[in-house]
Amino acid sequence: MSITLTNADWLDIFLQFLSLSLLAVGGPMSTAPDMHRYLVTQQHWLTEAQFSSSIALAQAAPGPNVLFVGLLGWNLGLNAAGGLGAGPHAIALALFGLLLAMTGCMLPALVLAYHASRWAQRHSDRRPVRAFKAGMAPLVVALMIATGWLLAAAHGNAAEDWRLWLLTLAATLIVWRTQVHLLWLIAAGALLGGLGWV
Known part of the structure; x- marks a missing residue:
């Protein structure tokens, strides 16, 4: 698959991953349906097979499940370069896509999680904190079910x-x-x- 990505498109991809990161209550996997909507359905920058394969490969590999975000960025870079046949340019653009997607996905969540967990630990005895944790559990489960549904219906x-x-x-x-x-x-x-x- 060959696509054309402008600097504005790359910025849009970064901002999309940045905003999704703040919604990733159950981890980045919970935002997979929205990533699919944006990258496959709306923009047509990735194919169904590339999206599903990125998730499957990341899940099969040891390590955190956020790896699929890097693979999505890698595939975006490869597609923008015209595929692996483009040589070193394709690898460079794929690495750029990987780093862009991972930074966009991890940076806000990292900063927010650090400060929120410090605050929640200091105030863990408060009723609103306990209620928030209990209320988020069904939301996380629903987001994971939506991701499973998306992968099963690939x-x-x-x-x-x-x-x-x-x-x-x-x-x-x-x-x-x-x-x-x-x-x-x-x-x-x-x-x-x-x-x-x-």
Whole structure:
């Protein structure tokens, strides 16, 4: 995929990640649906496959789940350069996209989380602080469900993707009801995907 990004577009991408960072109550993964709306649906800067693959790769890799934001930025840079075939220019633009997206996503949340957690720890005995924490829990769960829905529906046609939905339901039930390690589920999903079942 080849796209054209102006300096104004790069600034807009940075500001978009900056603003989404402040909404990332359950972590950056909770903002994935809005990132998808902006990057794939509205701007057409990434494909469905690039978006879903960025999340899947980041989730399979060890480390924090914010890695998917860097992969989105990387893919934006690659697309803006015209793909890997553009050589060193593509790598440079991909690294720029990665750093831009990660900085935009992490900076406000980092500053806000630092100051808010210090304040909340000092006032943890206050009723409003306890109520806020209790009230945020359902919101975080709902945002994570929306992200799961988005990833499960990545192919666009639920009737044709019944196997994907079945795997999603099975994995959800296994995580909810058993102590099976998540790496086994990831391995099973990779195997089923490799065999072409999903």
